[in-house]
Amino acid sequence: MTMQKQDIYAYLKMKNIRHEIIEHEAVYNMEEASKLELPYPEADGKNLFIRDDKKRNYYLLTVKGDKKVNLKAFREENHTRALSFAPEHDLIDMLALTAGAVTPFGLLNDSERKVQFYIDKDFFGGSHMIGVHPNDNTATVYLKVEDLIRIIEEHGNQIYAVEF
Numbered sequence: 001m002t003m004q005k006q007d008i009y010a011y012l013k014m015k016n017i018r019h020e021i022i023e024h025e026a027v028y029n030m031e032e033a034s035k036l037e038l039p040y041p042e043a044d045g046k047n048l049f050i051r052d053d054k055k056r057n058y059y060l061l062t063v064k065g066d067k068k069v070n071l072k073a074f075r076e077e078n079h080t081r082a083l084s085f086a087p088e089h090d091l092i093d094m095l096a097l098t099a100g101a102v103t104p105f106g107l108l109n110d111s112e113r114k115v116q117f118y119i120d121k122d123f124f125g126g127s128h129m130i131g132v133h134p135n136d137n138t139a140t141v142y143l144k145v146e147d148l149i150r151i152i153e154e155h156g157n158q159i160y161a162v163e164f
Contacts, residue, residue: 002096002109008134008141011108015151019143026137028100030065033140040142041065043129045120047102049091052081058094059083062104062132063120063164078118078162096135103133104148105141107157116158119149124161 003011012019020039027033030046038044044065051058057080063069071083088099094115095106107115123130123145130145152159 003105003135004096005134005136005139008105008108011151012141012143017143017147017151019141019147021134021139021141022131023139026100028137033065038131038140040127040129040131043123043127043131043142044140045104045123045130045132047104047132049086049095049097049102049115050083051086051090052083054081057081058086058090058115059118060095060102060104060107060115061118061164062123062130064122067120067122067164069164074118074164078160101133101135101137103135104152105132105135107152108155109135110155110157113156113158116160117152118160118162119145120164121161122164 022038024036045062046065048061048069075083091097094110096109097106128144129142130148131140131142134141
């Protein structure tokens, strides 16, 4: 079974994780998201789904929304093979997500736990809050980054907090 938006809400409630949900029009990139009146823009996460050139290793990168990600630098710092954006069919097959709705919550749909999660260390400063989609790009869920990490750890994906 794949988790969709309402399943994520129910899961957070069942786990008694404090969170705030903001429903909004569909957004497909950070530029569109920046036009919304979101309550915590400093907590918004930008998510990139990438793979190596052999199509063996997949990565979900979540960084502060205002940052640019240099894939070559990421590759060198994390000792990976050459990287590129994964095609949408991989995103659908592995995380049950569509382009524009990439989110760490999608890892809960990674039944084989193949996707490695890299999160920006900057989320652990300030309010410790992170805003990500609930497997659908028509809402943003704000929660403590530590709670998000715990959810993904419990699921079993590898997690790395790194500098971007």
